[in-house]
Amino acid sequence: xxxxxxxxxxxxxxxxxxxxxxxxxxxxxxxxxxxxxxxxxxxxxxxxxxxxxxxxxxxxxxxxxxxxxxxxxxxxxxxxxxxxxxxxxxxxxxxxxxxxxxxxxxxxxxxxxxxxxxxxxxxxxxxxxxxxxxxxxxxxxxxxxxxxxxxxxxxxxxxxxxxxxxxxxxxxxxxxxxxxxxxxxxxxxxxxxxxxxxxxxxxxxxxxxxxxxxxxxxxxxxxxxxxxxxxxxxxxxxxxxx
Amino acid sequence: xxxxxxxxxxxxxxxxxxxxxxxxxxxxxxxxxxxxxxxxxxxxxxxxxxxxxxxxxxxxxxxxxxxxxxxxxxxxxxxxxxxxxxxxxxxxxxxxxxxxxxxxxxxxxxxxxxxxxxxxxxxxxxxxxxxxxxxxxxxxxxxxxxxxxxxxxxxxxxxxxxxxxxxxxxxxxxxxxxxxxxxxxxxxxxxxxxxxxxxxxxxxxxxxxxxxxxxxxxxx
Amino acid sequence: xxxxxxxxxxxxxxxxxxxxxxxxxxxxxxxxxxxxxxxxxxxxxxxxxxxxxxxxxxxxxxxxxxxxxxxxxxxxxxxxxxxxxxxxxxxxxxxxxxxxxxxxxxxxxxxxxxxxxxxxxxxxxxxxxxxxxxxxxxxxxxxxxxxxxxxxxxxxxxxxxxxxxxxxxxxxxxxxxxxxxxxxxxxxxxxx
Numbered sequence: 326x327x328x329x330x331x332x333x334x335x336x337x338x339x340x341x342x343x344x345x346x347x348x349x350x351x352x353x354x355x356x357x358x359x360x361x362x363x364x365x366x367x368x369x370x371x372x373x374x375x376x377x378x379x380x381x382x383x384x385x386x387x388x389x390x391x392x393x394x395x396x397x398x399x400x401x402x403x404x405x406x407x408x409x410x411x412x413x414x415x416x417x418x419x420x421x422x423x424x425x426x427x428x429x430x431x432x433x434x435x436x437x438x439x440x441x442x443x444x445x446x447x448x449x450x451x452x453x454x455x456x457x458x459x460x461x462x463x464x465x466x467x468x469x470x471x472x473x474x475x476x477x478x479x480x481x482x483x484x485x486x487x488x489x490x491x492x493x494x495x496x497x498x499x500x501x502x503x504x505x506x507x508x509x510x511x512x513x514x515x516x517x518x519x520x521x522x523x524x525x526x527x528x529x530x531x532x533x534x535x536x537x538x539x540x541x542x543x544x545x546x547x548x549x550x551x552x553x554x555x556x557x558x559x560x561x562x563x564x565x566x567x
Numbered sequence: 568x569x570x571x572x573x574x575x576x577x578x579x580x581x582x583x584x585x586x587x588x589x590x591x592x593x594x595x596x597x598x599x600x601x602x603x604x605x606x607x608x609x610x611x612x613x614x615x616x617x618x619x620x621x622x623x624x625x626x627x628x629x630x631x632x633x634x635x636x637x638x639x640x641x642x643x644x645x646x647x648x649x650x651x652x653x654x655x656x657x658x659x660x661x662x663x664x665x666x667x668x669x670x671x672x673x674x675x676x677x678x679x680x681x682x683x684x685x686x687x688x689x690x691x692x693x694x695x696x697x698x699x700x701x702x703x704x705x706x707x708x709x710x711x712x713x714x715x716x717x718x719x720x721x722x723x724x725x726x727x728x729x730x731x732x733x734x735x736x737x738x739x740x741x742x743x744x745x746x747x748x749x750x751x752x753x754x755x756x757x758x759x760x761x762x763x764x765x766x767x768x769x770x771x772x773x774x775x776x777x778x779x780x781x782x783x784x785x786x787x
Numbered sequence: 788x789x790x791x792x793x794x795x796x797x798x799x800x801x802x803x804x805x806x807x808x809x810x811x812x813x814x815x816x817x818x819x820x821x822x823x824x825x826x827x828x829x830x831x832x833x834x835x836x837x838x839x840x841x842x843x844x845x846x847x848x849x850x851x852x853x854x855x856x857x858x859x860x861x862x863x864x865x866x867x868x869x870x871x872x873x874x875x876x877x878x879x880x881x882x883x884x885x886x887x888x889x890x891x892x893x894x895x896x897x898x899x900x901x902x903x904x905x906x907x908x909x910x911x912x913x914x915x916x917x918x919x920x921x922x923x924x925x926x927x928x929x930x931x932x933x934x935x936x937x938x939x940x941x942x943x944x945x946x947x948x949x950x951x952x953x954x955x956x957x958x959x960x961x962x963x964x965x966x967x968x969x970x971x972x973x974x975x976x977x978x979x
Binding site: 598649752754 | 807808809810811812813814817818858859861862865866869900901903904905908909912952953954956957958959960961962964965966968969972
Binding site for chain 1: 634637638639641642645646649650652653654656657660661663664665666667671674746749750
């Protein structure tokens with residue numbers, strides 16, 4: 326053991342400048358490390374997020390192979406990277422470049438925490454064709470049965486969950502509601518998973534809120550989205566300029 | 568307290584092993600209980616949390632040990648906290664870069680590693696007094712002990728609560744899972760159960776020891 | 788509805804009780820719940836620190852977002868909470884020695900209580916505004932107090948009970964906490 330190591334600390338009280346200096350050096354060191362790692366991992370994190378979104382979009386809109394992102398407000402629709410505020414939506418296209426459906430986010434309070442969903446909307450039948458969970462903390466084995474329960478998933482199959490708008494295009498003709506397991510009668514009702522009623526209700530609430538919010542804004546722009554990629558891009562660019 | 572303060576510079580097997588068993592941070596010292604209970608509902612989560620905590624423990628106690636003669640004792644706690652928070656932030660970003668699913672599973676508990684008293688305790692009681700090599704070995708032992716404890720809980724909870732281990736179905740379709748085991752109360756029950764088991768083992772060992780002593784006395 | 792103030796309070800208070808459902812603040816919950824009197828003091832001190840750190844975390848986060856420095860959030864939070872606790876301790880010592888005698892020894896313990904940091908992180912994740920953050924911290928503080936006081940009451944009663952020697956101490960506390968947590972699960976549906 327060398328003498329330096331035996332004297333571990335200065336016995337007298339160090340000056341405040343030394344204390345502040347030490348803290349400053351440590352803070353700088355830590356800031357440097359954090360920024361280094363942040364810069365290095367950011368591309369991977371963004372890529373992971375993008376992949377997660379893409380997976381979810383392709384899952385809720387079957388047949389889609391490409392998606393482009395838009396924001397829509399009460400009057401207009403913009404590409405998502407234009408920096409405008411509005412509701413985010415993902416327009417999903419198949420290999421032929423035709424609009425397969427729209428995916429958008431929804432959220433509601435579940436059993437444990439907020440459940441964040443992505444749902445698929447098919448404009449032709451005006452119905453919700455599926456959903457995917459982006460984030461939830463529901464109980465494994467109970468709440469997460471919304472992902473696996475055949476009966477629950479069949480709410481969204483053939484033709485899908487009814488989300489027709491009123492003729493005035495201002496709100497849903499029939500609000501989406503979750504009903505007790507086995508009592509579904511209408512196409513806009515969601516048959517709950519028995520034993521996971523709270524989670525099922527949260528899905529219904531999230532879908533209803535999101536559909537009421539998004540669909541009236543979206544409906545005047547559907548034709549623009551349906552048109553091919555090129556013409557549409559010009560049109561939207563023109564809209565944004567004008 | 569069980570912390571070894573001898574001015575002994577040599578690294579022995581005990582430097583590593585003490586953390587695994589005799590001074591196990593969870594089962595013996597009851598430190599860092601929050602993540603142990605919260606993310607031990609499956610083996611994968613438990614393993615990820617254990618490894619993340621071990622990394623933070625190793626890195627932060629290593630740095631504390633290197634800087635031990637540089638940091639004045641008046642600002643040591645503040646310095647340790649900043650160092651720990653730095654490494655936790657790093658782990659947070661690395662896990663996000665590796666797998667977003669895993670990150671979502673572990674939730675805020677990655678960031679809450681900062682408040683794990685086990686890490687601050689190691690920095691204060693061991694790393695600030697010992698050389699780098701010894702500190703690293705000891706931290707590795709503590710981290711392994713912590714991971715071991717998490718796995719003990721995680722495997723029991725996943726097995727009983729879901730009928731699986733590492734996602735592989737073990738009991739077949741007829742098994743009705745004890746869902747309560749993956750719910751919050753299950754965490755308390757399983758940890759309590761392990762402590763009962765260890766207490767029982769300790770008591771039995773003590774009784775055996777007494778009996779042999781008595782027998783020896785009688786013999787003499 | 789999930790954003791209404793009453794729901795936020797109820798959520799933090801009993802539905803997602805910090806101790807019994809989210810496993811935050813287990814160390815003081817097990818360590819300082821031996822006596823009812825100390826449990827009350829610990830609960831009060833924690834609730835107070837929660838309120839203060841919630842407000843400071845809100846301010847810090849707004850600043851960090853303003854400058855685009857979110858990656859420093861964790862380091863700032865923990866530093867701010869630690870210094871806020873110190874300030875409260877000093878202020879209490881000077882202005883209210885009675886209160887300091889009752890709560891003082893608990894304050895340093897609270898710094899590494901993950902319930903405090905958890906509160907700050909959760910209010911950020913949930914993007915609560917100022918008022919919502921304050922209500923959330925009040926609910927969390929009340930929830931922590933409720934849990935630790937209930938626990939202390941149970942443990943005081945069990946002090947005189949004859950239990951097998953191996954189940955004394957932490958093992959029994961954990962089993963008790965499990966039963967408490969089980970009963971709190973009954974509140975879970977309130978949010979839906």
